[in-house]
Ligand code: KIV
């Protein structure tokens with residue numbers, strides 16, 4: 233099994249979600265939970281962005297010992313100096329420095345030629361490598377960059393001292409096959425590529441962030457970046473919990489694993505949702521309220537007979553106590569009887585059959601039949617006898 237490192241940027245890219253603003257103690261609480269979850273790297277913030285960011289990155293670097301802590305910096309000395317001050321006392325000071333490489337960014341944002349961008353990147357990486365033991369370099373908007381130019385600049389920054397090369401799909405534009413091909417191209421066309429680790433960083437604008445991250449693993453990436461619950465700029469980043477569970481569940485296919493303690497997923501997801509105020513959609517993979525809920529009669533009957541009929545992930549794996557049978561208009565007799573038993577509502581076979589007819593009529597009018605509804609139904613039936 234190949235080991236895939238998990239780089240969590242909930243506190244940096246995740247905090248860039250519109251409307252999210254975490255305070256010092258909230259960031260600290262999340263970072264401690266991320267450490268428990270077992271993420272390899274925590275991107276704690278952007279130290280040059282504000283005094284608050286600086287203070288929280290410094291505190292997290294001091295407190296967290298079992299995950300490596302990093303901070304983001306643009307390719308300017310001031311940003312890298314601020315990051316060094318914040319991170320220098322950490323267990324493994326690591327800088328994440330980036331520069332945009334795509335034609336659109338070169339022309340409109342940086343106003344630099346291809347050659348100037350290479351020069352800026354190389355001198356930033358040299359400056360960083362003279363201070364930090366570990367330097368990660370990101371080619372912002374890599375996926376809209378000419379492939380031969382991307383390979384060229386990657387080779388130059390490796391020679392300048394970068395140990396991790398990140399290929400962000402900054403605008404969530406790429407498809408899984410194309411993304412995998414970028415990694416394959418770099419592995420074949422960058423002479424020094426074997427000296428570094430390759431990292432994937434995907435945004436979800438077209439809903440492909442998780443699939444793209446997994447395609448990168450197939451193409452040789454050994455680090456995946458993302459956030460808890462997939463929060464982040466615009467439509468968000470790759471949801472790390474789903475990436476990790478996909479790698480675990482389909483280990484037969486990916487032949488790769490992470491060191492995450494998957495049982496901590498639910499707790500981490502709930503904490504991030506509570507502190508950021510970003511509500512988790514019920515149908516969200518792995519952590520949504522409905523991720524382990526079965527509603528239709530056919531599915532409920534199957535799961536009651538043998539869970540694996542409709543469950544590929546055991547709820548217990550990610551720290552959810554049990555699956556749930558939601559009773560509604562699609563539910564069948566088997567789940568209905570089962571729930572009555574769980575609620576210790578004792579009824580005869582004949583009563584149960586009568587109750588099921590009333591239950592179905594009521595369920596047709598309601599989204600969900602609650603336990604209280606069932607108790608009321610049984611009481612009504614037994615009182616009317
Ligand atoms: O999406 C992106 O390009 C980023 C970089 C700063 C890595 O978040």
Ligand code: ZN
Pocket residue numbers: 245400402433435465469
């Ligand atoms: Zn990003």
